[in-house]
Amino acid sequence: MAAVDILPLVLFAAVCLVLMLGYPVAFSLAGTALIFAGVGSLAGVFDASYLEAMPNRLYGIMTNQTLIAIPLFVLMGVLLEKSKVAENLLDAMAVVFGRFKGGLGISVTLVGMLLAASTGIVGATVVTMGLLSLPTMLKRGYDPALATGSICATGTLGQIIPPSIALVLLGDVLSSAYQQAQLSMGIFSPKTVSVGDLFVGALIPGLVLVVLYIVYISVLAHLKPHLAPVASREQLLAERTQQEAVWLTLVKGLIPPLVLIIAVLGSILFGLATPTEASGVGAFGAFVLALLQKQLKRQVLIDVVRSTTHVTAMIFMILIGAALFSLVFRGFGGEELVEHWFANMPGGVIGATIVVMLVIFLLGFILDFIEITFVVVPIVAPVLLKMGLDPVWLGIMIALNLQTSFLTPPFGFALFYLRGVAPASIPTSAIYRGVAPFILLQLILLLLLAFWPELATWLPQQLNH
Template sequence: MLFGFTGVEISLMIVGISLFGGILSGYPVAYAISGSAFVSFAVIAILNEAGLLYTLQEIDGVMEQVPVFEGGWQKAMLSTESTWAQGVFSRAFGGNVETLLAVPLFVLMGIALERSNIAEDLLSTMAKLFGTIPGGLAIAVVLVGTLLAASTGVVGATVVTMGLIALPTMLKNGYSKSLATGVIATSGTLGQIIPPSIVIVLLGSIVGDMYAIGQENRANELGVTVLEMLGEPAVLSTGTLFKAAFIPGVFLALLYATYAMGFALLNKDKAPPVQLGEPDPYRLLSYYKNNPWLLLSAVFGPLIAMVVFWIVLVNVGLTGSEVVENVVVHAPMSSGNLAILVIVSFLLTLAWALRPSYSLTPIVSGLVGVVLLFFADWFFVGGDATGGTKFTYYFLPGLLLIYGLKHASVRLMEIETLRVVSPPVILIVAVLGSILGGVTNPTAAASLGAAGAIMLAANRKLKDKNQSTKPVIWASLAIIILLLTRGNFDLRMSMENIDFDNKVAIAVSLISYHVAVFGLLYSCWILVRDKIMSGIINETTKVTSMVFVILIASLFLSLTIRSFGGEHYIQEFLQSFEDPRTLLIVVMIVLFLLGFVLDFIEIIFIVIPIVGPVIYAADPALMPPTWITILIAVNLQTSFITPPFGFALFYLRGVAPPNVSTMDIYRGVIPFVIIQVIGLLLLWNFPEIITFLPDALPAN
């Protein structure tokens, strides 16, 4: 054996050297990865033919040298090509094609919002709102980063956008360079974890197969079937991962904001309050006796109470549904309706709190509708009720809700902050709500998000030119109607016998569909007219092409590793760890280190298929697959901001002013790296943070 290493170990070293050498060469990553696959295969083939790469195996009691390519490089190449043709290609582009379709759609959604200057409006508005408190600009950046992450999912675009807009403002107003750069770089990476995240979509296209393979291997070792072992199929969908990632993402954002506020309180000269507008333009503080805590209680108190009520219902099993012995058992309250009632109640109470001098009649009417709909769902509408039954019992409460929401929305839109924040928030709620509520899958939700982003961008341009936005508004209402009918009626026109209520729902859906399509086409024409659409399409094509070319290149590299048994060798090494949690720690450390030199796309498509069948073979009761996946996503996010190689740091360095040094950026992100580690430890020790939403919300 050469230098004491087996042929497989040396071959793995050759692949690693070729890969990192290609990446550091400066060539585009996709070409570097595919090139390293061919180069390393050629080098291994030459050394194999020279008799330098072999393993020692005992055959008939005699130790013999077995080449890594037992049948020669020609057979290895034919076997690799056969594997590609028979399995790998179809797995990447066949079974997962629907999931991967979400990638270009979410990218289009993010770029459309970026090009419509919505991010700039968000930052300026949030800065006015929070600037008057110490560290307010930093908190504003965290909030905007969270909103952009939930509406774009593209890390580079978020970091660059906030670096161009927020960094000069923060430095001009006396903020510390380290705090300003740290909070921008870190908040921009929330797109790694907060859905709709490209990372979660790509992970979802891989880990579902890995979980199924891992559990099948475990079942074979136990001599039972997967159904006998788990009591259910080993399925892990992208929609479930979206639900699992939401709370951890918001949790990390809260940790960032808490640190920014604490830093400002201890270093007031480095994060001073900034007056960017009139302190109380709506005279709210005077109404609440100049007590900001009273105002905050009026705004967020009802929401907190309703969320606590929701959590209690979930924990005692009074909402949602579950499968018991292949029979779906419905709780008294629908989880989807409960989520809608919480949102509607918050909007009504928010209008009450922020516009207290207005008439209370519409708000009270809306709240009465909330109560009536709650009791109607609880006592009269079962989980298996038809759409017609739901319509009968929901009609009157629904009218009261619409009446209250109409007046509440008019009052809320009078406030500049809400007027700016509401469009992206509504889009986020529509996209995530359709996924979390079980209405549709992530790919269809991505289509909704892309269409919504285009209409938002067109709406912004129409407003800038003082033109009518009614076609866009009517199209938005039509989409809402489509979502509601999709969630409550059976719209399949292929059925032989269609009930009357479903026929009415289908007719309403067809009308709404054509109105929505007209509004979307009109929005596209507006963007084409203003010469914005070409930039959106070009940038979307570039990003999407990069993702899929890297995917193909990563598959080439995986096949090279598989050709000499490298994948089997790594999996055997990982299986030597008896404790599955110890194994996961080792994998997390390796992924963290790889995150310095590889982008998340390469890691997902090169590393996860190798280690996945082992780490996802653990007992899901001990290590839920959603928990493992979100830990991996947060870990990759951490490596994205860790000096000296974090990708987010390079993005920010490229747009930072000359007076901001690289060391300023490094010093700024170190506290946030510590926060990330703390967040990872909390997620590790309290898996419920991750598993709560997937357990509470309906499956899709």
């Protein structure tokens, strides 16, 4: 292999190294790419005319209708975090499921699922449940590893259960990759990968993952009751005296998120609205809920707007940095190099897919999902799609794989979120031990999807017909 041929690999490795050193993602991508472009141009191995496409890339980001959904979904999630929907649900479900083995863990999983379908923001879900449910679980005698592991794992359901920011970003990246793959094959078609298809395709895998979590907690509670003890007789008697109030609280806690979920996801599923339009409905619905809960005070509203602006600005700056990185990577011949590797890989498309999934999983230990989405996916997705993979299936597989990046130590963000709110008496090693079985469950689901792609493709096909 010639020295010039390895330059794309050196660029990729350099970006990963800079990111691991803790520099901001957007400036790491753009800065490293510009340095390589400058040195390569002086050395005569890079054509600087590639950078002339950057204004068009920026204009494409600014006029992208799909990306409008990002600030609206973020706004919806932050508003719901302030409206105490999670607190009402946890209080009621903890009583309803408290009499069963592992009931408190099951209630945390179900509440996490509902929050994921309402907010789509991992950090907010993990912190909220860590503050509200972790003290109760520890007080009930739950094993710290099981308690922290279940909270971290259910908090990451917002990655795969729509509306998910990760699916919106993946939809945009895969849409560009799909069009690029078609053009390279001489196919001129307006068909793209829609975020709506990814939302619909993620529903069944997301529910299967919830079932796997619940089954694991239930089996563990039956095999090792001391890890997830049932509430004491005194506690149950006290809870029974409040049963009527509890069911009333449960209904009141369930109705708001369910109405919002139906409004957002239902409008997408039945073709009444695009994901971008549904994000507007969700943001307005979250605003109304916060208003009804009397949580929308002036300072709260200021915090919500600041938080939304901060997250949105971060994502769009990363988009700009990723666009510059992809141009420089292409200028060094990176796409041709990856395509050549995949074409000569043993096992064909199956072998290439396995390698990509393994690389994404391993990178999840050191990079977060946004970095992988904008650095790795644009490089490998066009080649895999050109080899004939279904874009919806590939998107769901990547989304599930990226979900593990929130749980894999040492840089799993869900671990950081929970570590920040967990008592000092719980060692970090207990959190790491707790998430290990849930990472395994996610890998099992990836295998199920690999053998039965219909888990992700069947529902979109039915709705499209």
